[in-house]
Amino acid sequence: GETSGEAGGDGGGGETVTLSLAHSYATNHPHQTCGAELVKEQVEGADVGLEIEIFPDSTLGGHAERFASVVSGDIDIDIQGPSEISATFEPVGVLDAAYAFDDADHLFSFFESDAGVELGEQIIEGSGARILAPWYFGMRHFTSNTPLNTPEDFDGLRMRFPDTPQFLQNAEALGASPTSVAFEEVYISLQQGVVDGQENPIPTIDSLALPEVQSHLNLTGHMVGIHMIVMNEEKWQSLDGDQQETLQSVFQEVRDTNRGCIEDAENELVEQWEAEGTMEIVEPDVEAFRTKAEEFFTSELDGEKLELYQTIRDQA
Amino acid sequence: MTAPTPTASGARTLPRRLVRVLDLAEQTVGAICLGVILVLVSIQVVQRVTTGGSWVWSGEFAKYAMVWLTFILAAHLLRTDGHLKVDVIEQWLTPRGERIMTRITDGLIAVSCWGLVWAGWGLLTAPFLGSAPASGVPLVIVYAGPVVGLVLIALTATWFAIVGRSPEDQSDEQQLPEGVL
Amino acid sequence: MAMILLAVAVVVLLLLRVPVAFAILGPSVVYLVTTGSSLELGLRTAINGVDSWPLLAVPLFVLLGVIANHAGIADRLFDFALALLGRVRGGLAYVNIGSSVGFSWMSGSALADAAGLGSVQVPAMQREGYPARFAVGLTGASSLISPVMPPSIPAVVFASVAGVSTGALFAASVLPAFLIALGLVIYVWFWARRQTFLKTQAFRWQVVLATGKRAVAGLLTPVLVIGGILGGFFTPTEAAAAGCVYMLVLGFGYRTLRVRDLAPVLRNAAVTSAAIMVIIGATSLLGWILAKEQVPSAIAQWMTGLTDSPTVFLLLAVGLLIVLGAIMEPTSALVLSVPILLPVAKTFGIDPIHFGVIVVLTLMIGLLTPPVGPVAFVLSSVTKIPVREVFRGLLPFMVPLVSVVILLVFFPGLIWTPEL
Numbered sequence: 036g037e038t039s040g041e042a043g044g045d046g047g048g049g050e051t052v053t054l055s056l057a058h059s060y061a062t063n064h065p066h067q068t069c070g071a072e073l074v075k076e077q078v079e080g081a082d083v084g085l086e087i088e089i090f091p092d093s094t095l096g097g098h099a100e101r102f103a104s105v106v107s108g109d110i111d112i113d114i115q116g117p118s119e120i121s122a123t124f125e126p127v128g129v130l131d132a133a134y135a136f137d138d139a140d141h142l143f144s145f146f147e148s149d150a151g152v153e154l155g156e157q158i159i160e161g162s163g164a165r166i167l168a169p170w171y172f173g174m175r176h177f178t179s180n181t182p183l184n185t186p187e188d189f190d191g192l193r194m195r196f197p198d199t200p201q202f203l204q205n206a207e208a209l210g211a212s213p214t215s216v217a218f219e220e221v222y223i224s225l226q227q228g229v230v231d232g233q234e235n236p237i238p239t240i241d242s243l244a245l246p247e248v249q250s251h252l253n254l255t256g257h258m259v260g261i262h263m264i265v266m267n268e269e270k271w272q273s274l275d276g277d278q279q280e281t282l283q284s285v286f287q288e289v290r291d292t293n294r295g296c297i298e299d300a301e302n303e304l305v306e307q308w309e310a311e312g313t314m315e316i317v318e319p320d321v322e323a324f325r326t327k328a329e330e331f332f333t334s335e336l337d338g339e340k341l342e343l344y345q346t347i348r349d350q351a
Numbered sequence: 352m353t354a355p356t357p358t359a360s361g362a363r364t365l366p367r368r369l370v371r372v373l374d375l376a377e378q379t380v381g382a383i384c385l386g387v388i389l390v391l392v393s394i395q396v397v398q399r400v401t402t403g404g405s406w407v408w409s410g411e412f413a414k415y416a417m418v419w420l421t422f423i424l425a426a427h428l429l430r431t432d433g434h435l436k437v438d439v440i441e442q443w444l445t446p447r448g449e450r451i452m453t454r455i456t457d458g459l460i461a462v463s464c465w466g467l468v469w470a471g472w473g474l475l476t477a478p479f480l481g482s483a484p485a486s487g488v489p490l491v492i493v494y495a496g497p498v499v500g501l502v503l504i505a506l507t508a509t510w511f512a513i514v515g516r517s518p519e520d521q522s523d524e525q526q527l528p529e530g531v532l
Numbered sequence: 533m534a535m536i537l538l539a540v541a542v543v544v545l546l547l548l549r550v551p552v553a554f555a556i557l558g559p560s561v562v563y564l565v566t567t568g569s570s571l572e573l574g575l576r577t578a579i580n581g582v583d584s585w586p587l588l589a590v591p592l593f594v595l596l597g598v599i600a601n602h603a604g605i606a607d608r609l610f611d612f613a614l615a616l617l618g619r620v621r622g623g624l625a626y627v628n629i630g631s632s633v634g635f636s637w638m639s640g641s642a643l644a645d646a647a648g649l650g651s652v653q654v655p656a657m658q659r660e661g662y663p664a665r666f667a668v669g670l671t672g673a674s675s676l677i678s679p680v681m682p683p684s685i686p687a688v689v690f691a692s693v694a695g696v697s698t699g700a701l702f703a704a705s706v707l708p709a710f711l712i713a714l715g716l717v718i719y720v721w722f723w724a725r726r727q728t729f730l731k732t733q734a735f736r737w738q739v740v741l742a743t744g745k746r747a748v749a750g751l752l753t754p755v756l757v758i759g760g761i762l763g764g765f766f767t768p769t770e771a772a773a774a775g776c777v778y779m780l781v782l783g784f785g786y787r788t789l790r791v792r793d794l795a796p797v798l799r800n801a802a803v804t805s806a807a808i809m810v811i812i813g814a815t816s817l818l819g820w821i822l823a824k825e826q827v828p829s830a831i832a833q834w835m836t837g838l839t840d841s842p843t844v845f846l847l848l849a850v851g852l853l854i855v856l857g858a859i860m861e862p863t864s865a866l867v868l869s870v871p872i873l874l875p876v877a878k879t880f881g882i883d884p885i886h887f888g889v890i891v892v893l894t895l896m897i898g899l900l901t902p903p904v905g906p907v908a909f910v911l912s913s914v915t916k917i918p919v920r921e922v923f924r925g926l927l928p929f930m931v932p933l934v935s936v937v938i939l940l941v942f943f944p945g946l947i948w949t950p951e952l
């Protein structure tokens with residue numbers, strides 16, 4: 036029945052729909068300042084009866100938790116990576132395979148291709164969440180205390196990888212031995228030598244203050260960090276045509292602005308570290324890493340995953 | 352110091368044998384879960400020191416053992432009056448008043464836990480539940496423990512609300528589990 | 533409005549002696565139902581609150597404390613400290629503090645200290661003519677060293693709720709724990725000067741060596757546990773497990789622990805852990821609701837309007853936490869207050885680790901104060917001194933304890949934090 040709910044005050048005749056948009060990133064991360072906030076501004080500016088309420092910094096739960104909340108309809112929109120979505124629709128995980136994508140352009144054009152559109156439909160069917168747009172999260176690189184020029188340089192090093200099947204498979208593909216360390220413990224584990232290195236996008240490396248405990252940034256670019264804007268399908272269907280169109284186009288537009296901001300942040304940080312001598316920037320033999328990964332995946336993957344992997348590689 | 356295992360203090364009003372079986376079962380599950388946690392984490396230490404590698408699933412298993420432990424023993428704690436609570440106004444209530452209050456609040460606990468049981472059923476039967484990221488354990492198994500625990504809590508609270516707690520539960524000696532902060 | 537109703541409902545249920553976990557869960561469930569969120573979300577969030585790797589250290593550190601008590605480590609430490617310090621004027625009082633410092637390296641909880649050491653320390657002091665109030669007060673106050681010194685269960689909980697590194701918080705807590713010990717030593721020194729009855733014991737090397745030999749294996753535990761964490765061999769969770777295994781070996785070696793004790797030890801620690809974890813689960817649901825309703829940012833806005841000084845904010849927070857700690861068991865108070873206070877602290881530019889040390893210490897003081905003073909209850913039950921007397925005995929020790937808190941507020945430099 037009618038209760039004095041949260042919006043009791045202003046829920047009069049305006050029929051404004053408030054959508055919650057949650058993500059994991061700090062309020063100074065480009066996904067917030069040059070992403071979520073722009074989306075809010077543009078969607079509300081379009082005056083189609085939509086309002087956006089942003090919940091940054093994992094305030095509504097961790098990545099996997101929030102994806103479940105999008106599926107259950109407790110969060111409307113979220114920024115997610117392939118690994119969380121793969122918990123409900125497995126083949127998506129392969130988007131995170133090392134060197135599957137060459138760069139952000141490759142990523143974006145894949146999602147616009149027939150194969151990408153079909154994948155989007157399969158995700159809706161498999162999970163009840165719609166992909167509004169892919170976003171770019173930055174290239175993932177390794178940090179370490181010794182230079183990593185070729186895959187052989189991983190020998191004897193304990194590298195921290197996120198604890199998901201695809202990331203662990205990536206470790207194997209690249210020839211590294213993975214160790215699982217909670218995200219909050221990465222800094223102290225590196226400082227104390229529990230692990231010898233880790234991999235993340237450059238802005239994350241900076242926000243974790245890893246240059247204090249790592250001496251080398253190895254520009255392996257072994258993964259194009261992929262994010263997808265996911266939305267609860269039922270909520271999407273409850274919106275009118277105007278609203279759907281606005282949402283879709285705003286997220287698509289902000290995608291490019293956001294990518295620019297992330298690339299700026301990446302370049303600035305690398306330049307700053309190089310200039311200040313905080314980190315030694317290593318330009319490794321990327322081809323050696325790439326070949327190793329590609330050989331691994333073409334022989335180890337099978338079924339739908341192999342098919343998807345090859346479709347992506349063919350578009351490169 | 353010796354560890355007096357909490358006795359089934361609800362035994363006078365709840366069917367004695369059932370309570371004894373339940374208490375034993377819950378504590379056994381809890382002890383086994385803690386043992387599993389200790390063994391898995393210890394193995395991880397040994398692996399790190401020796402080979403450097405580790406089983407990907409062991410961390411997840413240990414966490415799930417803790418989830419089971421928590422929710423299964425939550426029922427046990429309710430039955431033995433072992434849950435942590437705030438003791439501010441007890442001295443102002445007459446014993447009769449306190450008994451009535453306890454009945455009402457047990458009723459509230461029952462209602463909210465039955466709600467969560469219902470939600471748990473929805474979770475267990477959801478089409479998109481998926482599986483754990485590293486070990487691939489179906490989340491149905493992970494969530495089954497908490498749902499069973501909630502059923503036990505809801506049953507206990509319902510019983511307490513209808514029949515009342517036994518006088519032994521209202522003993523004025525504060526029962527504190529050993530080792531809490 | 534919904535938030536006010538929710539807060540009132542939680543407070544009323546708490547006052548009606550509803551277990552903390554259910555006083556939080558009940559109104560949260562009602563909130564979800566009336567605002568159109570799903571109950572599945574409630575259950576999932578509560579489960580996910582418990583499903584955490586850093587929190588695995590909680591049951592393991594509880595287990596470590598339980599095994600240490602079973603293995604009789606406390607007695608051995610006490611005997612050794614007595615042999616070392618018996619000659620000093622007021623020696624037993626220093627022994628009391630010293631053995632608590634020793635025990636604190638292997639126990640993460642004040643209750644384990646009060647239960648394990650209290651039953652030895654208080655009667656020993658009374659036999660030597662110390663007033664019961666002083667003996668029990670000092671024992672209670674020194675038991676707070678345990679949950680501040682790493683390993684610390686409240687620190688594990690704080691780190692997990694706050695999303696900071698447990699190891700970093702452990703490292704930052706060492707000096708504050710010694711400050712408590714120092715504060716108590718100063719207090720005892722002033723007190724002992726005015727006592728004429730105090731006798732001293734002869735210092736004998738043979739006794740020191742003999743008791744030292746009995747205590748040395750126990751004293752090595754922190755080398756393994758804390759050294760393991762700070763030296764980079766273990767994460768805190770792994771260190772807790774390693775400590776348990778070591779302590780089991782000791783217990784079997786001393787023959788104070790038998791195989792058939794394992795089942796009750798595990799049961800006991802499991803039940804205690806569940807009492808903590810279930811509150812953490814329930815509170816993570818409440819935390820979700822507070823976040824959804826933007827409560828922390830509203831409070832932050834209000835606070836920043838009130839003052840722009842981090843020190844003033846910290847003092848306000850300390851006051852609030854002392855009240856909260858007085859009426860609530862500290863883990864509950866911790867998981868309830870951190871999701872609200874920490875974001876505010878961050879807007880004041882306060883380092884989360886610095887904040888964590890202050891929160892933990894302040895809430896632990898609540899263990900000694902009425903109406904809810906678990907340490908006082910435990911001391912009363914192991915010494916048979918009435919609770920009222922115990923509270924009276926604890927009262928003067930508030931001076932050194934609160935002084936340490938104030939010191940940490942005004943001199944954040946005393947808390948070493950790895951740059952994060």
Ligand code: NA
Pocket residue numbers: 635636637638639640641677678679680681682683684
């Ligand atoms: Na400790």
Ligand code: NA
Pocket residue numbers: 857858859860897898899900901902903904905906
């Ligand atoms: Na108290």
